[in-house]
Amino acid sequence: MRASFIAREVGGGLRRNFTMTVALVVSVAVSLTLFGAALLMRSQVDRMKGYWYEKVQVSIFLCGENSLAYTCTGAVTDEQRTDVRATLEGLKPTVQEIYYESSDEAYSRFKEQFKGSPIIANVAPSALPESFRVKLDDPSHYDQVANALSGKPGVESVQDQRKLLERFFQILHGLQTFALAIAGAMLFVTVLLVMNTVRVAAFARRRETSIMRSVGASNASIRLPFVLEAVTAAVLGASLAAGTMLAVKSFVIDARLQPNITFIAWVTWDDVLAILPWLFGVGIGTAVLASGITLRRYLKG
Amino acid sequence: MIRFEEVSKQYKSSNRPALTDINLDVEQGEFVFLVGSSGSGKSSLLRLLLKEEVPTAGTVSIDGLNIGKLSNRKVPALRRTLGIVFQDFRLLPSKSVFDNVAFGMEVIGKGRKEILERVPEVIDLVGLEGKEDRLPSQLSGGEQQRVALARAFINQPKILLADEPTGNLDPSTSVGIMKLLDRINRTGTTILMATHDVAIVDQMRKRIVQLEHGTIIRDQQRGMYGHTGH
Ligand SMILES: Nc1ncnc2c1ncn2[C@@H]1O[C@H](COP(=O)(O)OP(=O)(O)OP(=O)(O)O)[C@@H](O)[C@H]1O
Numbered sequence A: 001m002r003a004s005f006i007a008r009e010v011g012g013g014l015r016r017n018f019t020m021t022v023a024l025v026v027s028v029a030v031s032l033t034l035f036g037a038a039l040l041m042r043s044q045v046d047r048m049k050g051y052w053y054e055k056v057q058v059s060i061f062l063c064g065e066n067s068l069a070y071t072c073t074g075a076v077t078d079e080q081r082t083d084v085r086a087t088l089e090g091l092k093p094t095v096q097e098i099y100y101e102s103s104d105e106a107y108s109r110f111k112e113q114f115k116g117s118p119i120i121a122n123v124a125p126s127a128l129p130e131s132f133r134v135k136l137d138d139p140s141h142y143d144q145v146a147n148a149l150s151g152k153p154g155v156e157s158v159q160d161q162r163k164l165l166e167r168f169f170q171i172l173h174g175l176q177t178f179a180l181a182i183a184g185a186m187l188f189v190t191v192l193l194v195m196n197t198v199r200v201a202a203f204a205r206r207r208e209t210s211i212m213r214s215v216g217a218s219n220a221s222i223r224l225p226f227v228l229e230a231v232t233a234a235v236l237g238a239s240l241a242a243g244t245m246l247a248v249k250s251f252v253i254d255a256r257l258q259p260n261i262t263f264i265a266w267v268t269w270d271d272v273l274a275i276l277p278w279l280f281g282v283g284i285g286t287a288v289l290a291s292g293i294t295l296r297r298y299l300k301g
Numbered sequence B: 001m002i003r004f005e006e007v008s009k010q011y012k013s014s015n016r017p018a019l020t021d022i023n024l025d026v027e028q029g030e031f032v033f034l035v036g037s038s039g040s041g042k043s044s045l046l047r048l049l050l051k052e053e054v055p056t057a058g059t060v061s062i063d064g065l066n067i068g069k070l071s072n073r074k075v076p077a078l079r080r081t082l083g084i085v086f087q088d089f090r091l092l093p094s095k096s097v098f099d100n101v102a103f104g105m106e107v108i109g110k111g112r113k114e115i116l117e118r119v120p121e122v123i124d125l126v127g128l129e130g131k132e133d134r135l136p137s138q139l140s141g142g143e144q145q146r147v148a149l150a151r152a153f154i155n156q157p158k159i160l161l162a163d164e165p166t167g168n169l170d171p172s173t174s175v176g177i178m179k180l181l182d183r184i185n186r187t188g189t190t191i192l193m194a195t196h197d198v199a200i201v202d203q204m205r206k207r208i209v210q211l212e213h214g215t216i217i218r219d220q221q222r223g224m225y226g227h228t229g230h
């Protein structure tokens, strides 16, 4: 069938069914916005966890030139560094893996994590200490490592990597689950709406479809306009949801949060853009599946 | 080209068969009237050819192709070789005459250029030139049936099936439609027409197949409705 013919059929169908179309677009928009919000929170958590969070439990920061800790007398020496490593090696098997991160490596990871944040301009590579990152056999063994290393010359501080952010992540995780649950419920409503819309449309156009069938239109071409109507509504809804995501990034995160709360690494534009295909994918997928199933039942060949 | 062999049809929701042991051969280019009282099985016989229904027993074939065994995927291709008109015209009320006729080509994917060429030709053939832009509601019954005929004929089907095409028309309008069907028949299109219209059947002097309670009780060349065995 010609594209312009299909476009006219689809346009006509959506207009005839205007109130249903509006309901469908709104419910798609709401469910996908919530779904997008959940994905955004996940990106935010990933952003804040940075490179080391999933891999290690303890970070041992070594002294830099300007460190003020009493264990520091200028930058850590090669000897002290070797000694710290030896101590860590001695703690095996409680200590399972030991990674070393130089000040330069730390800086480039920092830049990646705080991409787009004004804080980068205020931080020099030398301000980020070199460190040992340690993976434990069991996170609750943190004290053993802390006791063995804090107070050692050349060690500025020993940090329980998880304690810092865990509480905040728990809250975000709760919010995320909540958003996902509502998104799921809304998506279910959307599926029912698509099914009902398509059913009503198929009934309203049974004359057309029976004529199409009798002149030898294929099943696919009889169903296509209905599926495309649902997909068009889904794309409109997904566009609204995508617009909301972009607006949140631009007007809330960039304009309000980032300038005021600089010690948190906020989601970047790349993170937000990576979410958008999911919104369209889920929206279109739902529309195709729900309308396809309905048409199988109501437009038998 | 059309062949029914020992065909019976029993609808599930009915307690007596709609068709019993039908044997019928129709050659290319023939014009056949299907007559018989209401409920005798005329529409059922036509529906078997369209594969809207499948026979309970026996085989229905067109050019050797077993219609009852045709897979669902191939049914559209079958229907493209058939044209159909009904008593109630079955036009799309929101589309113009031109678009109704073009619909037959649109749904099977014909191009714009071909449509613009072919549709006016067929509209002329059925005598509706100048009325392309009217809606069905702005046409008389006879004119609406002409639109339906134009749509049925637009893809030059080998076979045209007509189920009481004059059933809703007055006698003089019916004559016009029959003339048109005759013209279409002369282009080589085989026509099977179910009807109750005695005057038309007697006038046309074509082959008559008469059904009664689902069986053929008469099959006569150049027949008259009245001159029967009953
Ligand atoms: N879909 C159906 N389900 C059940 N029974 C049916 C169905 N269609 C037709 N019948 C029955 O089959 C028989 C033949 O019906 P059919 O419609 O073929 O008759 P007909 O000759 O076309 O009648 P008419 O002249 O009134 O149109 C009738 O007894 C009818 O009740």
Ligand SMILES: [Mg+2]
Pocket: B042, B043, B044, B163, B194
């Ligand atoms: Mg009938």
